Amino acid sequence: MTDNPYIQKAIEELETQSFGVTEQFLKIHEVEYEDGVPKVLRVDQERGDGTVIIYFAVKGEKFYLAVYLDTQPHIAVRWVETESYYSVYCRATSESLSYEELVALIKLKPTGGWNKGDQRNNGRTVHIFSAIEFEPNPEPDEFDDKLRKLLDFLEQDQDGVRALVNKASGYIQVAITYHNGNSMIGGPHIDRETLKRMAALNLAIEFDQYISGNSFE
Secondary structure, three states, X not given: OOOOHHHXXXXXXXXXXXXXXXXXXXXXXXXXXXXXXXXEEEEEXXXXXXXXXXXXXXXOOOOEEEEEEEOOOOOEEEEEEEEOEEEEEEEEEEOOOOHHHHHOOOOOOOOEEEOOOOEOOOOOOEXXXXXXXXXXXXXXXXXXXXXXXXXXHHHHHHHHHHHHHXXXXXXXXXXXXXXXXXXXXXXXXXXXXXXXXXXXXXXXXXXXXXXXXXXXX
């Protein structure tokens, strides 16, 4: 993968630290390495404006170090910043319906779930309700892209999504881990068009927000 010219340019920035934010970040955190090179989690070329984003794994953290590249007239680093970890998915829960009964309500394939009474991951307690989950975009990405892609996925079976909302507790769940760099963590923005799409599916949205990492010196 390191023969990718975009990755090469991003790794060069990690080595030279030509941007102050790169230098500041690498003073307080380490990029994770794999086989002797910085671990790249994703090369994002979806913007359509010539921008490429390289997401690097940060050792011991969920959030990422993101290097923004211009590709025209030549490959060059435009900016470096931390990108929050976002998990954006649709979840439906029920105390009366089983996992199999929830699955039967919708044509889309779940990416996770459990039955009421199944043991939790901690091995000490059991689930008190059944659930199914749909997370079509688990890779590093920006919040608005993740929410848009989730809605693109769910709109393939609008009747099924509404059935989960009406017959179970169907909603959108968002988990965010911010880098606690300078206490200015910001927050997600949902535009009007996205709100309309959510309303058409009768979907509510819930946020769980966490802060992690070291502050800038």
